Amino acid sequence: MSRECLGFAPMLSARPGELGAADEEALRRHLAGCDACQARLADGAAAAGLVAEGLLAAAARVDLAPLADEVMARVGRRGLAGALRWLARHRAVAAATALAPAALALGLVLYFGGEADVAPLAGEVEVVAEGFAPVVLTGEEGPVVLLGEAAEGS
Amino acid sequence: MEADDLSLVARARAGEGEAFRVLVVRYQRKVYAVALGIVKDRDQAWDVAQEAFVRVHRGLDGFKGESSFSTWVLRIATHIAIDQVRHERASRRESVDEVRESDLGGAGDGILATSLGADPHANALRRELLGKIEEALAALPAQHRTILVLRELEGLSYEELAVRLEIPKGTVMSRLFHARKKMQALLRGYAGLGGDAGGPKDPQEEEGP
Numbered sequence: 204m205s206r207e208c209l210g211f212a213p214m215l216s217a218r219p220g221e222l223g224a225a226d227e228e229a230l231r232r233h234l235a236g237c238d239a240c241q242a243r244l245a246d247g248a249a250a251a252g253l254v255a256e257g258l259l260a261a262a263a264r265v266d267l268a269p270l271a272d273e274v275m276a277r278v279g280r281r282g283l284a285g286a287l288r289w290l291a292r293h294r295a296v297a298a299a300t301a302l303a304p305a306a307l308a309l310g311l312v313l314y315f316g317g318e319a320d321v322a323p324l325a326g327e328v329e330v331v332a333e334g335f336a337p338v339v340l341t342g343e344e345g346p347v348v349l350l351g352e353a354a355e356g357s
Numbered sequence: 358m359e360a361d362d363l364s365l366v367a368r369a370r371a372g373e374g375e376a377f378r379v380l381v382v383r384y385q386r387k388v389y390a391v392a393l394g395i396v397k398d399r400d401q402a403w404d405v406a407q408e409a410f411v412r413v414h415r416g417l418d419g420f421k422g423e424s425s426f427s428t429w430v431l432r433i434a435t436h437i438a439i440d441q442v443r444h445e446r447a448s449r450r451e452s453v454d455e456v457r458e459s460d461l462g463g464a465g466d467g468i469l470a471t472s473l474g475a476d477p478h479a480n481a482l483r484r485e486l487l488g489k490i491e492e493a494l495a496a497l498p499a500q501h502r503t504i505l506v507l508r509e510l511e512g513l514s515y516e517e518l519a520v521r522l523e524i525p526k527g528t529v530m531s532r533l534f535h536a537r538k539k540m541q542a543l544l545r546g547y548a549g550l551g552g553d554a555g556g557p558k559d560p561q562e563e564e565g566p
Binding site: 216218239262263271279 | 530
């Protein structure tokens with residue numbers, strides 16, 4: 204081993220093209236005359252792929268099926284949260300969405316309210332039927348029917 | 358026929374959850390393996406893998422396909438894993454990066470190559486050592502685990518490693534040298550060829566990537 208090895212040893216794991224042309228040539232010349240670095244190079248080549256293969260084998264021994272379920276569950280929650288964030292960013296849409304039920308209700312009131320104007324209930328109407336005398340009162344809240352016993356002879 | 362990654366990404370982006378699930382299942386093993394190599398704890402690796410896929414889903418709209426989907430997923434996973442081990446610090450940074458004469462005095466150089474033989478895939482010792490990789494990586498400092506995993510499993514080049522780890526290319530080379538040398542010493546030990554397997558490690562060498 205020479206002190207030269209200090210400089211060349213870190214180059215031993217380089218892939219083709221990773222070193223500059225000058226370094227590649229210098230390494231080639233050094234390897235030709237250095238048994239220690241040749242041995243290191245051979246060790247590196249022999250162990251190549253062990254880390255990747257070993258880790259993938261370790262991962263293969265783990266049941267990863269629940270991982271996808273957990274991810275999808277989190278992603279689903281994020282989908283809802285994302286929709287809310289989107290609405291927050293698009294306030295006009297959010298406002299329109301929030302006001303939609305109120306607008307619908309207002310529309311219904313105007314529509315049906317118009318019909319009510321055609322035949323408004325006013326005052327007090329008494330209807331007698333089968334022994335009962337329902338009294339229909341019309342107030343601000345709408346018609347109210349009161350049931351009472353009909354008077355004798357009516 | 359299996360859908361390709363980009364079409365699955367497009368479908369997932371359009372809100373098709375099942376398309377995203379296919380991508381998760383397709384890459385979860387590799388993502389988990391990368392995470393395991395870096396964080397060295399199975400539960401932590403699981404969490405890293407899960408978080409990586411969630412972030413990937415969150416970033417689908419920004420994925421332009423400039424790199425492959427697998428490269429993108431693994432990059433996110435390694436970032437998360439590296440963040441997880443950043444707290445592993447040491448006072449002697451030079452111990453993981455500098456190459457000194459004492460680092461080259463390994464009497465065992467060449468033994469591994471001889472024992473593993475010319476046809477590594479047909480070698481029983483190699484199969485035995487594959488089962489020890491997780492344990493061996495766990496015995497390495499975080500910086501060494503990380504660079505080995507990125508190099509071996511992700512296949513990053515020196516330049517890509519320099520960018521990913523934010524270190525100069527020269528540091529990449531010397532750190533890889535140390536990482537490989539320690540890994541080989543551990544493997545020699547497991548194989549009964551003399552080495553460091555099971556031996557106490559220098560706690561001062563533990564440091565973040």
